[in-house]
Amino acid sequence: MTKRKPIVAGNWKMFMGPADGAQLAYRLLNAYEIIAPLDVVICPPFVSMTEVGRAIEGSAICLGAQNVFWESNEGPYTGEVSAQMLSGWCDYVIVGHSERRQHFNETDAIVNRKVQAGLYYGMRVIICVGEDVHENRAGNTKDVIERQIREAYLGVTHKDALQTVVAYEPIWAIGTGLASDPVEANKVCAEYVRGTLYNMYGDEVSEKIRIQYGGSINKNNISEFIVQSDIDGVLIGGASLSAEDFSGILSLVGRHYLSD
Numbered sequence: 001m002t003k004r005k006p007i008v009a010g011n012w013k014m015f016m017g018p019a020d021g022a023q024l025a026y027r028l029l030n031a032y033e034i035i036a037p038l039d040v041v042i043c044p045p046f047v048s049m050t051e052v053g054r055a056i057e058g059s060a061i062c063l064g065a066q067n068v069f070w071e072s073n074e075g076p077y078t079g080e081v082s083a084q085m086l087s088g089w090c091d092y093v094i095v096g097h098s099e100r101r102q103h104f105n106e107t108d109a110i111v112n113r114k115v116q117a118g119l120y121y122g123m124r125v126i127i128c129v130g131e132d133v134h135e136n137r138a139g140n141t142k143d144v145i146e147r148q149i150r151e152a153y154l155g156v157t158h159k160d161a162l163q164t165v166v167a168y169e170p171i172w173a174i175g176t177g178l179a180s181d182p183v184e185a186n187k188v189c190a191e192y193v194r195g196t197l198y199n200m201y202g203d204e205v206s207e208k209i210r211i212q213y214g215g216s217i218n219k220n221n222i223s224e225f226i227v228q229s230d231i232d233g234v235l236i237g238g239a240s241l242s243a244e245d246f247s248g249i250l251s252l253v254g255r256h257y258l259s260d
């Protein structure tokens with residue numbers, strides 16, 4: 001079995017302006033005891049990225065953006081930020097988060113354009129997929145996830161696919177305190193996400209792409225998720241807003257990685 005380096009990302013959503021964000025970043029740096037070489041990413045709102053970026057410069061924590069526009073260079077798109085602009089600023093970008101799909105009508109086609117834009121400018125792209133509660137209850141999770149993966153990766157080369165991470169986030173588990181069952185989540189990650197990637201890219205690429213679980217992860221449940229075969233990290237919302245909680249999660253993931 002391939003040993004994949006874990007990746008833990010914090011999605012701050014629309015919390016933490018520049019001053020609060022920088023403070024949180026400093027607190028996190030103080031609290032984070034590096035146990036293993038994990039990939040750690042924090043994704044503040046755009047307006048806080050400069051301050052947070054400055055705070056974590058030269059540390060083991062990377063900066064990510066929560067969104068990017070699909071037109072990759074520049075143009076008359078009021079309020080949008082392009083991949084070209086972001087590429088000098090951060091290493092990662094989250095694309096297709098369910099909150100964007102839901103509140104900003106991001107379709108699979110739009111997600112694909114954003115993925116392409118981010119990759120074109122050399123960023124690592126965290127691609128979010130996940131079914132809603134109705135799709136889950138109706139037994140449609142497999143179809144939804146396979147479709148989201150296929151469409152997000154349309155036209156993405158093998159080489160570029162290696163720059164991506166998938167975050168499986170069942171919508172009903174996000175911010176609800178009701179995390180998925182870890183074994184169920186692993187089945188989705190292994191069979192529907194990695195299985196689809198295998199069909200598209202073959203063994204080598206699909207084995208290397210890291211898959212995160214996201215949805216109500218905290219210090220108390222992280223250990224049950226990180227031991228799963230196909231969960232290579234987590235995407236964290238609420239718990240990433242506390243330096244203590246986030247660093248606690250990082251320690252547990254680091255320990256598991258070393259003991260594995």
Ligand code: PGA
Nearest residue numbers: 174175215216236237238
């Ligand atoms: P949560 O959010 O950890 O607060 O459930 C996860 C996410 O939206 O990425």
